Amino acid sequence: MSATALPQGAAARPAPAMARPAPLRLGQFGLTPFTLCALLALTIAQQFGFLGIVLYMKHLSDGVIESRNLDTLAALSLVFVGMLAVSTLAGHFRSAMLAAAAERFGLRLKLEAMQAAVRNAVRTDAGSALPILRDIATVQRFFSSRTPAAILDLLGAVIAILLLFYLDFWLGMIGLGGMALSALIGAVVLLTTRQLMLKSRSQLDAAQAELGSQFLHPDVVRGLGLLPATLLRWHAKYNAALDAEDASQHRFGTMHELDHFISHLVLIGAFMYGAYLVIQHEATVGLLLAITLALSAATQPFSHLFHNWAILAQAAQAWQRLRSTMRQDGEPPVHPPEVEAATGLVIEDLGFWPEGRPQPILKGIGLRVAPGTMMTVQGPNGVGKSTLLRLVLGLMPPTSGRVLLDGQDSWHCDRAAFGARIGYLPQDVQLLEGDIFRNIGRGPGAAASDVVAAARAAGAHDMIGRLPLGYQTPAGTAAGLSAGQRRLIGLARALYRDPRLLVLDEPEVGMDGQSRAVMRRAVEEAKARGAVVLLVTHEPRTWNDLTDLRLLLGKNGQWQVRPAEQDADIMGGSLARVD
Numbered sequence: 001m002s003a004t005a006l007p008q009g010a011a012a013r014p015a016p017a018m019a020r021p022a023p024l025r026l027g028q029f030g031l032t033p034f035t036l037c038a039l040l041a042l043t044i045a046q047q048f049g050f051l052g053i054v055l056y057m058k059h060l061s062d063g064v065i066e067s068r069n070l071d072t073l074a075a076l077s078l079v080f081v082g083m084l085a086v087s088t089l090a091g092h093f094r095s096a097m098l099a100a101a102a103e104r105f106g107l108r109l110k111l112e113a114m115q116a117a118v119r120n121a122v123r124t125d126a127g128s129a130l131p132i133l134r135d136i137a138t139v140q141r142f143f144s145s146r147t148p149a150a151i152l153d154l155l156g157a158v159i160a161i162l163l164l165f166y167l168d169f170w171l172g173m174i175g176l177g178g179m180a181l182s183a184l185i186g187a188v189v190l191l192t193t194r195q196l197m198l199k200s201r202s203q204l205d206a207a208q209a210e211l212g213s214q215f216l217h218p219d220v221v222r223g224l225g226l227l228p229a230t231l232l233r234w235h236a237k238y239n240a241a242l243d244a245e246d247a248s249q250h251r252f253g254t255m256h257e258l259d260h261f262i263s264h265l266v267l268i269g270a271f272m273y274g275a276y277l278v279i280q281h282e283a284t285v286g287l288l289l290a291i292t293l294a295l296s297a298a299t300q301p302f303s304h305l306f307h308n309w310a311i312l313a314q315a316a317q318a319w320q321r322l323r324s325t326m327r328q329d330g331e332p333p334v335h336p337p338e339v340e341a342a343t344g345l346v347i348e349d350l351g352f353w354p355e356g357r358p359q360p361i362l363k364g365i366g367l368r369v370a371p372g373t374m375m376t377v378q379g380p381n382g383v384g385k386s387t388l389l390r391l392v393l394g395l396m397p398p399t400s401g402r403v404l405l406d407g408q409d410s411w412h413c414d415r416a417a418f419g420a421r422i423g424y425l426p427q428d429v430q431l432l433e434g435d436i437f438r439n440i441g442r443g444p445g446a447a448a449s450d451v452v453a454a455a456r457a458a459g460a461h462d463m464i465g466r467l468p469l470g471y472q473t474p475a476g477t478a479a480g481l482s483a484g485q486r487r488l489i490g491l492a493r494a495l496y497r498d499p500r501l502l503v504l505d506e507p508e509v510g511m512d513g514q515s516r517a518v519m520r521r522a523v524e525e526a527k528a529r530g531a532v533v534l535l536v537t538h539e540p541r542t543w544n545d546l547t548d549l550r551l552l553l554g555k556n557g558q559w560q561v562r563p564a565e566q567d568a569d570i571m572g573g574s575l576a577r578v579d
């Protein structure tokens with residue numbers, strides 16, 4: 001046995017710096033300045049094609065019809081058919097580019113945002129990372145809808161207004177006034193519905209999360225007759241969320257009607273002015289035709305945007321939430337292993353003091369656990385045993401100090417490489433969706449021999465063999481495995497490929513005598529292979545013969561390391577003996 005208590009640090013060191021995550025930028029998803037310029041150029045080409053028709057109509061009615069010149073009619077028609085073809089092609093390429101961007105965006109965003117959300121959820125105990133999936137879907141739905149094209153078409157609206165100015169200064173002013181009014185209404189409604197939409201979204205998330213967590217314990221809910229109360233509570237929250245959404249939809253609807261009214265008002269104004277010019281012999285009827293087409297090009301993108309305002313507003317909010325998730329991500333920078341550090345587990349001046357707590361949970365813990373050594377972690381309920389294990393595993397950043405496994409900082413590490421070197425059996429064993437083989441082998445591609453060896457070491461092989469589908473038995477939440485079976489599979493997963501650090505959180509809970517014996521043998525073998533074993537237990541006596549060292553935790557961050565021979569159940573209640 002080799003285990004050493006290191007001197008306690010006098011003052012808490014600041015927590016190790018988190019990496020500042022790169023802000024979420026559209027450029028990361030292929031929307032570079034070049035792509036945007038190409039999209040704008042295609043939009044202009046498309047719009048010129050359309051606006052060409054305006055001029056075509058005007059020339060036809062002003063010149064060709066009066067002169068009755070068929071050659072001019074044929075030549076003009078040919079030119080404008082060509083323009084129309086270019087416009088259609090430009091529109092097609094633009095749609096293809098937008099669709100490709102939407103796909104690329106969805107794929108990459110899913111990967112990055114999901115990783116960030118899971119890391120945040122683990123670090124902050126924030127529960128589900130799933131709302132992020134809805135945000136990704138919202139942003140993706142926006143990109144694959146007609147709305148980005150409508151935004152680009154606002155450029156066409158500007159060109160249409162310029163054309164109106166070209167036709168007549170005051171016509172341009174009427175069109176510009178209408179456009180400005182529409183934009184103003186849009187901005188006002190977007191700002192005033194923002195809070196309502198945020199409220200509705202957070203209420204909906206809270207209601208669904210609450211119902212989801214209740215359904216995780218259907219037996220309790222049904223068995224204790226809590227279903228009506230649960231549904232009533234959920235219904236009230238859900239209705240409140242829908243009320244907020246209805247209010248925002250109502251405002252969107254009002255705005256759409258208002259925009260409709262303004263478009264018609266602008267059209268009537270422009271027509272009246274055009275008719276006045278015709279009466280004054282300053283223009284021909286062709287001008288009225290041109291006004292109709294140009295104004296429709298100027299107002300259509302607005303009308304589309306207002307119609308789909310909710311998609312735009314929801315996408316903007318989802319994008320902001322995604323950005324903030326990525327900002328909070330803070331994946332720590334990876335530190336290379338310290339070659340001169342002692343092998344095994346080294347804990348240096350480790351402290352954990354969450355915000356809002358008057359006292360630290362853990363303070364200045366310093367010790368070394370050599371390879372082939374088992375240390376039990378003992379202490380009363382709520383004293384910080386599981387927290388210590390999570391810090392050792394590098395699942396959250398310590399407030400001070402650090403943990404090294406064979407010289408590798410457990411927080412500043414490459415998770416995939418570090419995870420492969422540890423085995424962890426939490427109090428509440430959660431198996432992932434997929435079969436037992438994948439669960440033990442920690443994903444696809446595991447060697448069958450390694451999986452079976454781990455299952456044998458955990459005493460799970462025979463139990464798995466008795467299942468109708470053996471290692472192919474589904475192991476997820478709906479699979480129906482018993483708590484004891486899940487625990488054995490969880491232990492096999494922890495033992496997979498001989499971890500350097502084996503962390504067991506109250507492993508004996510829920511195990512029968514035979515399974516406990518198998519577990520003890522597994523721990524013994526892991527020690528013999530040179531693993532460091534950390535074991536949280538409320539029954540230290542049952543592990544006496546395998547224990548080399550005890551870490552005793554007390555209230556407010558008190559701690560002490562003792563050799564195994566002393567005081568197996570010292571933490572039966574008396575903290576004074578630890579001081």
Ligand SMILES: Nc1ncnc2c1ncn2[C@@H]1O[C@H](COP(=O)(O)OP(=O)(O)OP(=O)(O)O)[C@@H](O)[C@H]1O
Pocket residue numbers: 123124125354361379380381382383384385386387388396
């Ligand atoms: N991320 C966190 N933020 C704030 N407080 C936390 C965090 N993690 C743990 N705690 C608090 O730390 C205290 C210790 O919790 P922990 O689960 O580590 O206790 P424990 O000793 O394992 O208890 P038990 O024996 O009952 O399992 C609890 O009061 C818990 O609320």
